Structures are given as C-alpha cells and as structure tokens.
Amino acid sequence: MGLLLRVLLLSLPCVSSLPFYNGFYYSHSPRSRNLGHGEGPFHGVKLVVETPEDTLFSHQGANVTLPCRYHYEPALVSPRPVRIKWWKLSENGAPEQDVLVAIGLRHRSFGDYRGRVHLRQIEEREVSLEIWDLQLEDYGRYRCEVIDGLEDESGLVELELRGVVFPYQPRQGRYRLNFQEARRACEDQDAAVASFEQLFRAWEEGLDWCNAGWLQDASVRYPIALARQRCGGLGLAPGVRSYGPRHRRLHRYDVFCFSAALKGQVYYLEHPERLTLSEAKEACREDGAQIAKVGQLFAAWKFRGLDRCDAGWLADGSARYPVLHPRPNCGPLEPGVRSFGFPDPQSRKYGVYCYRPH
Numbered sequence: 001m002g003l004l005l006r007v008l009l010l011s012l013p014c015v016s017s018l019p020f021y022n023g024f025y026y027s028h029s030p031r032s033r034n035l036g037h038g039e040g041p042f043h044g045v046k047l048v049v050e051t052p053e054d055t056l057f058s059h060q061g062a063n064v065t066l067p068c069r070y071h072y073e074p075a076l077v078s079p080r081p082v083r084i085k086w087w088k089l090s091e092n093g094a095p096e097q098d099v100l101v102a103i104g105l106r107h108r109s110f111g112d113y114r115g116r117v118h119l120r121q122i123e124e125r126e127v128s129l130e131i132w133d134l135q136l137e138d139y140g141r142y143r144c145e146v147i148d149g150l151e152d153e154s155g156l157v158e159l160e161l162r163g164v165v166f167p168y169q170p171r172q173g174r175y176r177l178n179f180q181e182a183r184r185a186c187e188d189q190d191a192a193v194a195s196f197e198q199l200f201r202a203w204e205e206g207l208d209w210c211n212a213g214w215l216q217d218a219s220v221r222y223p224i225a226l227a228r229q230r231c232g233g234l235g236l237a238p239g240v241r242s243y244g245p246r247h248r249r250l251h252r253y254d255v256f257c258f259s260a261a262l263k264g265q266v267y268y269l270e271h272p273e274r275l276t277l278s279e280a281k282e283a284c285r286e287d288g289a290q291i292a293k294v295g296q297l298f299a300a301w302k303f304r305g306l307d308r309c310d311a312g313w314l315a316d317g318s319a320r321y322p323v324l325h326p327r328p329n330c331g332p333l334e335p336g337v338r339s340f341g342f343p344d345p346q347s348r349k350y351g352v353y354c355y356r357p358h
C-alpha cells in the first residue's frame, strides 16, 4: 500500500515540488521499507534503517534514548550526507509532531521538545534520539527518518510510560465533567487523561469500573472484567465498552486518568490526632511536604508498594487508603486504592497522605 502510493507519487510529474518528507510516505507496514531505484548511479544500494522491535518503557522525569541506526547494503565506500528527521506520529486525535531535524552538525528541535531532545551519535551511523525529562504526553510512536537525497527510509520506535490508570469523579458526583473539565481534573491530580491503549492495558490487568469516563481521544468508555446485570447487562462480553465519541462540551461523564511512576515519595503522616482537611494540609507543610494528590497516591500504591490501612485526606478533599495485601478489616478482597468519597472537610476522622518531591 505504502509502496504503491509512493510509486504513484513518483510517477506524477509535479511530485518533485512536494516537500521531500511530507508525511505522505508513511506506511503502517514493515519497520524499514525499501524502494529500489532501478537504474541509476546507485543501482543496487539499499539504505536500511534499524530500530528496536520492542516497546521501550520509561517513566516520567527520566531520560530515555530511542535507538536508531542506518547502514547501506552493500556498504558504501564514500559516505553520503544524510538528513535526519525524528517525528511523532499522530495518535489520539493529536496532530503529528516534528521533534528534531538534523543536517550535518546542525540540529533543530521543535515545540515542547525544544531543549529536551538531542541526537545521540556515539557510534557510526547512529542517529538515536535522546529525550530528557520525559513528560506524560511523550508516550507514543516515533519515526526515525533518514534522507540521503536519493532515498528516504525510516523506522519506528514505540515509547510507553509506566503508569497507572484510575477512574476519577469530582466532588460534585457522577457524570459532571465535560472533556475540558475532565482534562483539568486529571491535571489537578498530577495525571493526564488516559489513552485507549492505557485503559485497555489496565483492563487486561483487571480494572473493572461501572462508570463511563472520558479518554484522550474524546471517546467515552468503561472497562468491565466481569459482565453483570447492573453494569450493561449479562449479554455483553467483558471488555472495554464504548459509548463512542461524545460532544466535548455538552456531554458529561467521569474520566480515566493516567498517573506515571513518581519522582518523589508519598507517605502516611504519623500524627497523634485525626485532622480536618485544612489541618491535614498544614501538617504536611510542617513536615516539609505537600498533601498528596490522587494520582500520586495511585502511583505510590502501584510502583512503590504503598500499603496502609489508614484512610487519609488528599489534596482534592477526598479520603482514601492504598491496600496492596488485602486483609481482614481492611476493605474488599482485591488490592486497590479505597475511597471514602469526599467527606465533610471539617470532620476529624482521617489522617493524611503527604507527598515530598525529591
């Protein structure tokens, strides 16, 4: 398909006026495509771009290298100058994004990547991309494109962040968030709206939730591990069920947030008394920390094994506790972060979870 399209483009008389790398050439198929150029001075020489097959996993705040290398088959005696272009494929409705372009020693990076990306060329013909201080939005598929004036070939690198998906409902209750508000709600919890892939993986790991929530692509879904009457009926198989795309402004649901592995530490504050919400915030401050956010508590539970049977206040005014090893008098039989909803802020029934960045 990609090949066909390309042959078609090349045979058009006006094709030379197109920018050389306009994204048209992208094809979903193999990781490195080759198009023979038939007769010509470089007859029989193939440009090959290599990238790893496996998805790379990293975490928020980390530095990561997306490996990419190229060579010629058979090897060339005198190297040809090449241009390198790294770009991020469009996904979840986000536009395709230029990341970095390099010609010789000159590099240019774009948008949010400016100052955070760097071409790594330790070995010969290595053109790996280093990304510093990974952000929640950096996950996705990146294309490493090598352009030598006669050919352009590319390889794909898939980057995923380690994280945890959690459903979120604001204080006002069920189905109160339009898409904009859903994004803000996740951000306020130190998280981002989850993608479909992230929710799907969470479902594979057992997430079951009977309220529908927004996802990054503005679709609305819910993950069901066990079909049941009160939750869409018994007739449907378990799975991630969809309401399809909804109106971003007019429709209101909950949201699925994605929280990446933490840089800092979440802990239950040892304190002689139970606290009101404002006392709780103050107590964390006095301890040189901040009251923890919901996304931080989920990340600590998932990645640091935080396991504590005491309910504590969180920044949004909810009270929760994280259980890794279920036990008697400590909630349901599965591991999870339990919620007491949003209690009266003046009540003195809870402790507090604090967060301390490194």
Ligand SMILES: *[C@@H]1O[C@H](CO)[C@@H](O)[C@H](O)[C@H]1NC(C)=O
Binding pocket: 061, 062, 063, 132, 133
């Ligand atoms: C990432 O790389 C930058 C630049 O080399 C360095 O200053 C920073 O400490 C690194 N961060 C981590 C988490 O290793």
